[in-house]
Amino acid sequence: MNTPKHTPSASQEKSANPLWGGRFQGNSAPLLQQINASIDVDNRLFEEDIDGSKAHAAMLADAGIISRADAAAIAAGLETVRGELQRGELPFRVELEDIHMHIETRLKELIGDAGGRLHTGRSRNDQVVTDFRLWLRRALDGLDGDIRGLALALMGQAKRHSETILPGFTHLQPAQPVTFGHHLLAYENMLRRDRGRFRDCRERLNESPLGAAALAGTTYPINRQQTANALGFRAPMENSLDAVSSRDFALEFLSSAAILGIHLSRLAEELVLWTSPAFGFVKLSDAYTTGSSIMPNKKNPDAAELVRGKAASLLAAFQHLGGILKSLPLAYAKDLQDDKAIVFSAVDTVSLLLRAMTGMITDMTAQPEAMRRACAAGFLLATDLADWCVQELKLPFREAHHIAAKAVAICEARGSVDLDTLTESELKSLHPLLDTRVLPLLTLEQAVHRRISYGGTAPSQVMAALERAETFWQEAV
Numbered sequence: 001m002n003t004p005k006h007t008p009s010a011s012q013e014k015s016a017n018p019l020w021g022g023r024f025q026g027n028s029a030p031l032l033q034q035i036n037a038s039i040d041v042d043n044r045l046f047e048e049d050i051d052g053s054k055a056h057a058a059m060l061a062d063a064g065i066i067s068r069a070d071a072a073a074i075a076a077g078l079e080t081v082r083g084e085l086q087r088g089e090l091p092f093r094v095e096l097e098d099i100h101m102h103i104e105t106r107l108k109e110l111i112g113d114a115g116g117r118l119h120t121g122r123s124r125n126d127q128v129v130t131d132f133r134l135w136l137r138r139a140l141d142g143l144d145g146d147i148r149g150l151a152l153a154l155m156g157q158a159k160r161h162s163e164t165i166l167p168g169f170t171h172l173q174p175a176q177p178v179t180f181g182h183h184l185l186a187y188e189n190m191l192r193r194d195r196g197r198f199r200d201c202r203e204r205l206n207e208s209p210l211g212a213a214a215l216a217g218t219t220y221p222i223n224r225q226q227t228a229n230a231l232g233f234r235a236p237m238e239n240s241l242d243a244v245s246s247r248d249f250a251l252e253f254l255s256s257a258a259i260l261g262i263h264l265s266r267l268a269e270e271l272v273l274w275t276s277p278a279f280g281f282v283k284l285s286d287a288y289t290t291g292s293s294i295m296p297n298k299k300n301p302d303a304a305e306l307v308r309g310k311a312a313s314l315l316a317a318f319q320h321l322g323g324i325l326k327s328l329p330l331a332y333a334k335d336l337q338d339d340k341a342i343v344f345s346a347v348d349t350v351s352l353l354l355r356a357m358t359g360m361i362t363d364m365t366a367q368p369e370a371m372r373r374a375c376a377a378g379f380l381l382a383t384d385l386a387d388w389c390v391q392e393l394k395l396p397f398r399e400a401h402h403i404a405a406k407a408v409a410i411c412e413a414r415g416s417v418d419l420d421t422l423t424e425s426e427l428k429s430l431h432p433l434l435d436t437r438v439l440p441l442l443t444l445e446q447a448v449h450r451r452i453s454y455g456g457t458a459p460s461q462v463m464a465a466l467e468r469a470e471t472f473w474q475e476a477v
């Protein structure tokens, strides 16, 4: 392990830790260091930590709590540390626990005593959660772009396939024909809400805990509004105990991430089904499929399967942080340190899944003939026959339903899959008013083109939906 480069001052000579070891005689057990240190995880907060410290130091100077000269030295020193961290030049030392102590220790090495004044009127408790909120705010802005990327990919395919017909399912049983564009835009609609949830989360988390200090506020005449403004927060958080110990902003992100994960997993599952020869509706590109080491015939949708599988870790992440939070008395407790690993990994996962899915959707090729072949099974036009009886013969829908069901039974009995093979006499046997006028309506094209109700599957509705989608996704963060 590296030894600190600086010489400890007299008061720190025997202490176990340069930052908090004042009352300690002995050294920390290596196992304490192992369980306590978070630097391997929270080094990802270094930019935010430096931004937060600079805002704090400037405020301390403006409030007359530290001198302008010290504040200037702190700001310059912090920029030096930032450069060192950006270039990976600052070695991490487990005895310095976390990113806050690394930065502060290095600052003191660089600028001496002035560095020791930075932590006035502040605690690591408000510091860490300030950093964390800033980090998640930025991460959410990045994820917004990832979500939009997938939405645009879905819209591109939907435009290409506004008229492509495939069976729509309920219970995974053939139900009614739908257009592929309509099917894909269902996921685009889910993504709009996912984006909305992330935005709500960003809006609610955008308050500053800085200045809550350890838990109770501080005796220094600090200006919390100033640091909140400097860091782009809407306002300082109102209650210091809440500020240092609440993590519902992280939980809110994780719940939204879990829901997004569920959506991605459903789409992934459809890709897995559609690429199986039993369906054959879609071909994924070589870029997003893998072969088998033993079966030369294989082309597997691994990326889709991994999206489906990894979505589980997003559900688990919510459980994990919820479990940490649910029995914590106020205010800060070290359990909270583990919040970051959970959220960092969830952000990485959400981004990866979104980008992998975007790649798959962009590259996939729909197989309209296979989709059409699949429409032969399941009497997808039975509802259309019933609807005609209602619309043209003015029969009650229940009776019409019964007639159409009988029509299906007749066709099935003679081994035909198409309702438009019904003969004049078969139709008459179903109802005296029924005749062959209905037959031209019993085509897949008619079925989808006539479903023009708002939000329906008709190509005209798909194009209208696409226009709305384009307006929605044009809007910047």
Ligand code: ARG
Pocket: 038, 042, 098, 124, 125, 128, 332, 334, 336, 337, 338
């Ligand atoms: N590394 C700590 C965390 O992530 C910083 C806060 C430490 N506070 C304390 N009272 N020990 O939570």
